[in-house]
Amino acid sequence: MSEITSTNNDFFKSKVLGHPSGLFVLFFTEMWERFSFYGMRVLLINFLTMAAIGTNPGWEWTSENAGALFGTYAGLLYLTPIAGGIIADKFTGYRWAVVIGALIMTLGHASMALESEFSMYFGLGLLVIGTGFFKPNMTSIISEMYKDLPEKKDGAYTIFYMGVNAGAFFGMMLCGYLAEKVGWSWGFGLAGIFMLLGSLQFWLAKPLFGTIGDVPKRDKVVEAISPDGQIDVTQPKAEVKPEDKRNPFTMLDKVLIVITSIIGLLYLIDDPASKIGNIHLLPQEFLVSKEVLPGALVITIIGLVLFLFLVISRIVRYTKVVRDRMIAVIVFAFFTVFFWLSFEQGATSLVLFARDFTDRTLMGNQAVVFNIINTLLTIIPLALVSWVLFLLFKQTAKKIATSNIVLALSFLGVWGIVVWMLNNDYNSKAYELKYQAIKTAQIDKKTKKQAVDENGDLVFDFNAVTETTVLKPTDVVVDQTVTISSKDALKVNDKVVLHNEIGNFVYLTKDLETKIRNDYKNATKDSKIIKAEVVQLKENQVEVTVSWFSILNSFFIIAFASMFSKWWDSKYNPSAAVKYGLGLIIMGLGFAILAYGARVIPSGAEAGAVRVSMIWLILAYLFHTWGELCLSPVGLSYVSKLVPSRMIAFMFGMWYLAIAIGNKLAGSLGGMIEGITKEYDMSTFFLIFTIVPIVAGLIVVALNPMLKKLMHGVR
Known part of the structure; x- marks a missing residue:
């Protein structure tokens, strides 16, 4: 083992689970970043495609438009870290790059919480830029921490990636639950809050890191790669x-890199822009008829061919x-x-x-079993991570007290949301309601005859009669039942109103009923409000969230x-x-x-x-x-x-x-x-x-x- 530098020697004096306390500061920083990233990610498609009129309205986009936007966002997330790593290496250092990225991502989540069209696009752009700064530099800090103890690096990365998965787990669970049960802005906003707390906790822990993460000295070269592929620029020069x-890159290489990069970026932006806003950054027709191949696709194929030529031309220069x-x-x-x-x-x-x-939808014993499983699934991991937090506090109480206070407040917030979520599910009330529906034969598109199920029985569709439905003399109207959950205490024979939201029947309180009626009136659309009657009190019911x-x-x-x-x-x-x-x-x-x-x-x-x-x-x-x-x-x-x-x-x-x-x-x-x-x-x-x-x-x-x-x- 090489001689340990004084900075790293001091760094290893404070340990948690056999590793320096600073590793667990990075563990929690990455955990909050993944919390916010996956918390937002799990909401985006759901929000964009949710009905524009409802108890929790979205934008009612088509899945094609939503997929185009998500694909561009997700694709860019893997391209900006290339630039972020270079900037950190040459100018800012890893620690500043992490802080800059975290703050930019915080602003991105806050912007998305506003739910306007501009704020959504602006927020996604900030998230892409922030990820570029943040993603490649966290693992570079770990590499620098362990440069004199390479035999412990694998264990460090294992612990670090437990933080990644813990953050993803709780982010999707809690942001998703808040967004679906309370409102989308709550989910987007929660992601931003914990991103901010994570960046504060990391920055306030600076005394623990010393010079680790500062701008690298220029006498170091790329020589090593962390297990997730991040470039480690901390290794000293070795014999070539x-x-x-x-x-070296030739002038042709550099020209091809610029051309292919521009083509790729233009395509990524052009795809959602052309579908959503009919804005075309690339020609609709190029070289061939657009009926054969759209111009944007032709140019993209050319870009890929040029990039392949670039790769091959460099490969052939080696042994x-x-x-x-x-x-x-x-x-x-x-x-x-x-x-x-x-x-x-x-x-x-x-x-x-x-x-x-x-x-x-789960009822009775199924609901009880789910609640128990969900409780264990939530409490046990959270308790384990909280125990690690306690160990960190014991080792660093004096040195980074302010950072620990921020971290403690973060976990108090998580515990509070978890308790509220579980209590909400355990105390839900369920009611069976009766409503009228029009019974029609379901036609099989292939046979053009009435569809039959696996048992050979005829299949029918039942379309709920809304308050704007005009019944025809030939319509067959039948009673149908549905079980809904509600916090309101209802009684048998109570008259209630429901709203059909993408196949889900949602109970409307008086305030929600008024809001939705006004929304339909302003949008000049036919109302999907349904009149119903309580016929039975049911055992508890749980609706599992999409997220x-x-x-x-x-x-x-x-x-x-x-x-x-x-x-x-x-x-x-x-x-x-x-x-x-x-x-x-x-x-x-x-x-x-x-x-x-x-x-x-x-x-x-x-x-x-x-x-x-x-x-x-x-x-x-x-x-x-x-x-x-x-x-x-x-x-x-x-x-x-x-x-x-x-x-x-x-x-x-x-x-x-x-x-x-x-x-x-x-x-x-x-x-x-x-x-x-x-x-x-x-x-x-x-x-x-x-x-x-x-x-x-x-x-x-x-x-x-x-x-x-x-x-x-x-x-």
């Missing part, structure tokens, strides 16, 4: 190996071994696109599926990560290509489960017309997480192993480009859910994401022998 000899290894990286990067375009459906189409076609399903990924990662880690450390550890293939195949199997569960949803079904069991969505998230755990050891860590140090920054840019493309495609393809299910059915939509990753996974496995040769012994 032949394969690491300088390969054979290096060249082969870089080709292997390109193969992995290509198939990374297929993983992310499928995985990120969790933030797009699966949100809509959970909201519109999943039965999220609750998204927490399953973080939970399953925490639950299964150690099992997969033991697998990778065993003699049965598969090769990189097999891991990659398994990840893609298991991901596809998750969508196969959804395709099977959604088979009862007919073509063109309206939201809420048919709802399937939530078990299908839970199982899908389980398989998606297993796929992620298979694929995650391969990605960025293999870039650092296979690529020479002089080429690392460029290849990481290419890798992040692949992830950005995958995220953009995820938004675009996820936005097609309405069109595909209208023309075909929901199962067909999910089969797309079954077939594509499975075929891609099988191809990767088939390429295993070739990839092994290209990697020249690297495992």
